[in-house]
Amino acid sequence: MLAALFDNAALMIILVGALVGIASTLVGTFLVLRGVSMLSDAIGHSIVFGIVIVWLITHQQSGPVQIIGAALTGLLTVFLTELLVSTRRVKKDAAIGLVFPVLFSAGVLLINLYARDVHIDTHTVLLGEIGFVWLDTLTLGDYRVPQALVWMGAMTLINGAFVTLFYKELKIATFDEALAKALGMAPGLLFYVLLLLTSGTAVAAFDAVGAVLFVAFVIVPPATGYLLTDRLWMMFIHGSLVSIASSISGYWLAVFWNVSIGGMMAVMTGVFLLLAFLLGPRYGMVAQVLRRRGQRRVNEIRTLAVHLYNHEDGPEQWAENVTRALRDHLLWDNAKANRVVARSREQGLVECRGQSLVLTEAGRDMAREILEPTRNGTGSLTTTAT
Amino acid sequence: MSPLELIRDHTIQNVVIGAALLGLISGVLGSFAVLRKQSLLGDTMSHAALPGVCIGFLLAGAREMGFLLLGALATGALAALVMLMLTRNSRLKTDAALGIALSTFFALGVVLLTYIQNQNNAAQGGLDAFLFGQAAATLRGDLWIMGGVTLVALALVTAFWKEFKLVSFDPQFAASLGMPVMWLEVLLTVMIALAVVVGLQMVGVVLMAAMIIAPAVAARQWSHRLESMVLLAAVIGVAGGLFGALLSALSRGLATGPLIILSVSSVVLVSLLLAPGRGFVWEGIRLWQGRRRLRHQQVLTTLYRLALHHDDPAYRSEQGMLDTYHGHHTRKALRQLLQRGLVEWRSAPPEEPRGAKHWVLTPRGRDEAERILDSLGRGDD
Numbered sequence: 001m002l003a004a005l006f007d008n009a010a011l012m013i014i015l016v017g018a019l020v021g022i023a024s025t026l027v028g029t030f031l032v033l034r035g036v037s038m039l040s041d042a043i044g045h046s047i048v049f050g051i052v053i054v055w056l057i058t059h060q061q062s063g064p065v066q067i068i069g070a071a072l073t074g075l076l077t078v079f080l081t082e083l084l085v086s087t088r089r090v091k092k093d094a095a096i097g098l099v100f101p102v103l104f105s106a107g108v109l110l111i112n113l114y115a116r117d118v119h120i121d122t123h124t125v126l127l128g129e130i131g132f133v134w135l136d137t138l139t140l141g142d143y144r145v146p147q148a149l150v151w152m153g154a155m156t157l158i159n160g161a162f163v164t165l166f167y168k169e170l171k172i173a174t175f176d177e178a179l180a181k182a183l184g185m186a187p188g189l190l191f192y193v194l195l196l197l198t199s200g201t202a203v204a205a206f207d208a209v210g211a212v213l214f215v216a217f218v219i220v221p222p223a224t225g226y227l228l229t230d231r232l233w234m235m236f237i238h239g240s241l242v243s244i245a246s247s248i249s250g251y252w253l254a255v256f257w258n259v260s261i262g263g264m265m266a267v268m269t270g271v272f273l274l275l276a277f278l279l280g281p282r283y284g285m286v287a288q289v290l291r292r293r294g295q296r297r298v299n300e301i302r303t304l305a306v307h308l309y310n311h312e313d314g315p316e317q318w319a320e321n322v323t324r325a326l327r328d329h330l331l332w333d334n335a336k337a338n339r340v341v342a343r344s345r346e347q348g349l350v351e352c353r354g355q356s357l358v359l360t361e362a363g364r365d366m367a368r369e370i371l372e373p374t375r376n377g378t379g380s381l382t383t384t385a386t
Numbered sequence: 387m388s389p390l391e392l393i394r395d396h397t398i399q400n401v402v403i404g405a406a407l408l409g410l411i412s413g414v415l416g417s418f419a420v421l422r423k424q425s426l427l428g429d430t431m432s433h434a435a436l437p438g439v440c441i442g443f444l445l446a447g448a449r450e451m452g453f454l455l456l457g458a459l460a461t462g463a464l465a466a467l468v469m470l471m472l473t474r475n476s477r478l479k480t481d482a483a484l485g486i487a488l489s490t491f492f493a494l495g496v497v498l499l500t501y502i503q504n505q506n507n508a509a510q511g512g513l514d515a516f517l518f519g520q521a522a523a524t525l526r527g528d529l530w531i532m533g534g535v536t537l538v539a540l541a542l543v544t545a546f547w548k549e550f551k552l553v554s555f556d557p558q559f560a561a562s563l564g565m566p567v568m569w570l571e572v573l574l575t576v577m578i579a580l581a582v583v584v585g586l587q588m589v590g591v592v593l594m595a596a597m598i599i600a601p602a603v604a605a606r607q608w609s610h611r612l613e614s615m616v617l618l619a620a621v622i623g624v625a626g627g628l629f630g631a632l633l634s635a636l637s638r639g640l641a642t643g644p645l646i647i648l649s650v651s652s653v654v655l656v657s658l659l660l661a662p663g664r665g666f667v668w669e670g671i672r673l674w675q676g677r678r679r680l681r682h683q684q685v686l687t688t689l690y691r692l693a694l695h696h697d698d699p700a701y702r703s704e705q706g707m708l709d710t711y712h713g714h715h716t717r718k719a720l721r722q723l724l725q726r727g728l729v730e731w732r733s734a735p736p737e738e739p740r741g742a743k744h745w746v747l748t749p750r751g752r753d754e755a756e757r758i759l760d761s762l763g764r765g766d767d
Contacts, residue, residue, distance in 0.1 A: 032478075037485040038426055045592075087666070089607065089658055094425040094599050101596030102651045105644030108518060112640045126517055126592065127496050212433065212592070213496065216489030223482045254497075258504050263496030270490030283477055 003143055012134045012146050014251050017265045019152040020205045021217045021243020025225075026159040027198045028218035029235050032226060033174050034191075038093075040198060040218040042081065042100035043074035044211045047202050048107035048125050050074070056114060067151065067203045074199025075192065077103060104211070128210030130262040136207075151204040159197050163236070166190065171232055209262040216266035217243065220273050227276040227283050242272045300340045302370055303330060305349055308359050309367030321357045398635055400524040404532060405631035405646070408588045408597065409623030411536045414543055415581040416602035416623070417616045418574050421554045426481075427466060427575065429595030430488040432582045434465030436495025436591045439516050440502060449513070451528045455535070455583045462579035465491045492591075519590035519643035521631040532584045539580045542573070543616075550574060551612055588631060589643035600650040601626065607661035626650030678719075683758050684712065685719045686728060689747050690755035699752065702732055702744035720745060728754055 005011060031037050050073030054066050077100050084095040108125065133148040140150065163170065173180040173187035180187040202214050209217065225238030250265030257264075278285050307330060311320040319325060326337040341357065344350040349363035359367065419428050435458035442457030443449065465487040472483035499513060515523055543550065552560040553570045561567045578598065585594040605619035630646030659667050688711060693701040708716045723729045728751035732744045747755065 032482050035479045035481050037481040038429075041426075041429065041485060041488065087658075089664060090603055091420070091423055091425070093423055094420050094603055097425040097429055097595050097599040098603060098651065098654060101593050101600075101647050105593060105596075105647045105651075108641055108644045109648070112644075123514065123517070212489065212492050215485055216493055219482055219485035219489060223478055223486055226478065226482075227476055257497075257501060259497045260500040263493045263500065266489060266493030267497055270486065270493065273486060273490070277472070277476055285475060288475075 006137075006143050006145050007134075009134045010251065010255075012149060013130055013261060014247050016133050016146065016148045016152055016208050017130060017247030017251065017262070018244045019149070019156050020201075020209055020214075021221055021247060021265075021269070022240045023152060023156040023159050023201045024198075024205070024214070024217040025221045025236060025239030025243055026156070026163050027194055027201060029222040029225065029232070029239060030170060030174055030194055031198065032219060032222045033232075037219045037223075038096055039078060039081075039195065040202075041212075041215045042077050042096050043195070043199050044202050044214040044218075045100045046077040046103035046107075047071065047074050047199055047206065048211055049103040049110070050076075050107075051203060051206060052107050052110045052114075056110070063151070067155075067200050070203040070206075071196055071199035073103060074202060075196050078192075078195050124207075124210060126210045126212050127260060128206065128208050128213060128262045130208040130265070131260075133208055148204075148208050152208070155197075155201045155204040159201065162193070162197060170194070174232075209266070213262050213266045216269050220266075220269035221246075224269070224273045224276045227273070227280045230282075242269060246272060297343065300336075301344050301347065301349065302366065304340050304344055305359060305363050305367040306370055308350065308357055309364060309371070312359065312364075318356060322355050323357065396526075397522055397524075398632070400526060400529060401521040401631045401635045402628060403529050404521060404524045404588050405627035406624045407529070407532045407536045408585050408646075409601065409625065409627035410620050411539050411584050411623075412581045412594075412597045413601040413605070413619035413621070413623030414616050415539060415574075415577050416598040416600075417605065417612070417619045418550060418554055419578050419598055420602040420606065421612075422571075422574065424575070424578070425599045426484050426595070427469070428578050428582070428598035430465055430469060430484045430491075431462040431579050432585070432591050432594035432598075433488045433495075434491035435459075435462045435579075435582050435586060435594075436492055436516065437461045437498055438495075439513065439586065439591075440495055440498035443502060443513060444498070451525070451531050451587075454516075455531060455586065458583050458586055459576075459579050461491060462582050463576050466575050466579070495591075515590070516586050517590050517592055518641040519586070519588045519593070519646070521588050521642035522635045524587050528587055532587070535580050535584050539577055542577060546570065546573070554612075588627065589646050590641075593643040593647045596647045597623070597627075597650065600647070600654050604650070604654040604657040607657040607664050622650065622653050626653055678722075682719050682722055685716050686723060686747075686751060686755050687758055688712070689729065689745060690752060690759070693747060693752075700746050702746055705743050705745060708745070723751070727751075 028037070028040065031040055047070045050070030051066065053073075054060070054069035058065055058069075060066050080099045081092070081095045084090050084099065085092050090098065111125065130148075134146045136147045137144040138147045138150055139145075169180065169185045169187075169190055172183065173185060173190050177187050180190075198218065201218075202211075205214050205217070221239035221242040222235055224242045225235035228238050229235060246265050246268035250268040251261055253268070254261040254264035276284065279287075281287060304326070307326070308321050311317050314320070320329065323337050323341055326332050326340075327334060330337075332340070341350060341352075344363070345352065348360055349366060351358050351360055416428070419425060438457035438459065438461030439454045440457070441461070442453035442455070445457070446453035468491075469480075469483045469487040472478050472486060473480050478486070502513060549560070549565055549570050552563070552565065553567055553574070557567050557571070560570070581598055582591075582594050585597050589597050601619040601623035602615070604622050605615045609615040609618055626649040627646050630649040631642055633649075634640050634642035634645045657665075659665050662668065685708065688708065689701075689703055692703050693699055705717065705720070708720070720729060720731075724731065728748060730746050730748055732746055
């Protein structure tokens with residue numbers, strides 16, 4: 001039965017896609033939170049160089065040697081970038097943009113030169129071939145398992161173990177590096193291990209999604225999580241869910257339109273990010289607009305209450321406290337004035353007596369609280385004064 | 387091919403002109419991008435050009451350069467807009483927004499690219515070349531468009547030179563003068579897309595970022611003025627572009643983009659090492675000279691202090707003692723001081739015939755030591 005599962009190409013492709021997303025989310029979350037997401041772009045590109053070099057030396061297409069060897073190139077990129085920045089001749093963003101293209105170019109040229117020996121062409125380098133992952137299999141026990149699945153599964157487990165074991169340290173190092181240093185947690189070393197794992201994940205994912213699409217899996221799911229929650233562990237959950245959903249929906253859409261599967265999965269991560277951006281419960285655009293509108297309405301009612309309170313029992317009460325006067329004195333148009341009055345009446349803050357508007361007791365309290373916030377003893381000024 | 391044939395070769399002509407145009411525009415516009423810390427925006431915009439190329443192709447139904455470049459310009463600018471939207475209206479930071487725009491736009495490009503390829507359209511050949519660039523595929527008609535874009539960009543830079551300069555270095559001041567800072571920044575950003583568009587055919591979308599960054603960074607090392615930096619960046623861009631493109635056109639099978647990037651990047655390396663004033667080599671030499679001078683001064687003042695403590699201006703200090711005192715060999719320093727006439731040596735006294743040399747300050751050495759100690763505020767004396 002298990003063998004039938006491993007023979008199911010569609011399932012294997014979706015599984016590999018989801019694993020790429022989950023493994024990347026585990027490390028990407030910290031990159032996004034630390035504000036260094038673009039390092040994943042640099043790493044993704046420069047491992048091409050490492051992959052070609054390791055291939056030329058060992059002729060191993062995948063496996064631990066390939067992953068570790070090529071991952072070191074990713075680390076080399078970060079190291080060279082930081083070296084360049086530390087000389088203070090080049091700004092950080094420019095340094096990133098200088099280092100990885102060099103390694104990437106060298107890798108591409110090597111592929112051109114040894115085209116007959118290397119198993120990848122420049123096209124695969126960028127896009128990967130997740131649709132063919134089920135072709136390269138590995139015999140595990142009695143089953144023939146796709147290689148990509150094995151290595152992606154291994155990277156997911158390693159990343160998961162790292163994040164679980166060093167959860168506390170990573171959390172402190174990410175949000176308060178100075179504290180982590182003071183507690184002797186070696187945040188610098190931790191960060192380098194994180195980048196090494198990012199590079200390893202990039203190598204393991206390389207055959208499936210290539211150099212550039214990998215960036216989407218590292219950055220977009222955690223960023224989506226970041227738009228939805230304030231809790232670190234929830235970011236992992238959201239990110240993983242987005243990865244799984246993107247993998248499934250991306251696969252079917254790609255089959256439906258007959259386009260690149262990896263590309264479609266990456267596009268779907270973007271779609272989910274867009275949804276979170278628009279509809280997120282707290283930070284989404286719609287929520288923000290609604291919150292702003294609610295705030296505006298409250299402010300309008302408060303303005304009305306104060307206006308009525310100021311002129312209450314005054315000589316010009318009959319001229320001021322009518323809906324018409326709001327137009328001249330608060331610069332509200334008729335529709336707005338009517339709207340605010342209606343809403344205030346609904347909330348029992350204002351009553352109509354003939355033409356004139358009269359505050360209810362609740363409305364008067366509200367105005368009083370706005371104008372003299374300290375009088376009821378609730379304000380902090382009175383307490384500190386005594 | 388003889389040099390003359392090389393010049394007459396149609397393809398080579400196209401490649402040379404294209405590479406020169408690319409170097410020119412990316413050098414000039416890259417200078418502003420790097421100074422405004424927008425290097426990685428160039429990366430995002432160049433990756434984001436891919437869906438535009440595909441959309442242009444779908445609209446035109448064939449490889450019409452004008453359509454492709456217009457599409458690239460549109461999606462490149464749109465990616466910059468998306469990135470700006472994400473940073474302004476959500477809690478995402480710039481780096482995440484850049485990465486999101488880069489990867490999702492590129493993914494969309496990949497999807498469209500495979501869509502086009504699966505339509506079995508005979509005209510689709512060559513779209514792949516936009517990934518890594520293929521200089522040899524440049525047509526004469528493409529050059530007119532690339533030239534036109536370059537001309538527009540250069541004209542804009544010339545027309546708004548003063549404004550761009552101010553916005554790049556001191557946007558607050560520019561705003562206080564009543565300049566439309568936001569529009570100028572938008573214009574500068576869109577112009578990065580213009581450079582990307584010219585580079586599509588030569589270096590491709592993936593490596594275009596480096597073409598924007600590298601000439602500017604190299605030029606920055608040699609110059610402290612925007613005028614000369616921009617000119618130099620253009621020269622470096624043109625030179626690197628020409629070298630890489632010619633190499634690629636002559637050796638069949640090597641992608642143009644990587645070759646151009648590697649040649650421009652080697653100029654960056656040389657500049658970082660050798661640029662006068664800022665180069666690492668000169669800095670290393672300065673550091674070494676400074677250390678040496680400090681060591682000489684230390685030895686000299688030690689001799690002076692010893693003489694002072696013994697109330698004997700001609701006090702003879704033994705070399706072994708000086709070595710021990712400083713914790714390292716002082717012979718080289720003493721020899722240099724001897725050459726400058728600041729110390730003299732005396733042979734060992736007759737009661738220690740096998741002792742080491744003894745050193746004595748000359749009057750000039752005394753003056754020099756006093757000058758050094760004075761400039762240090764006398765220290766503990």
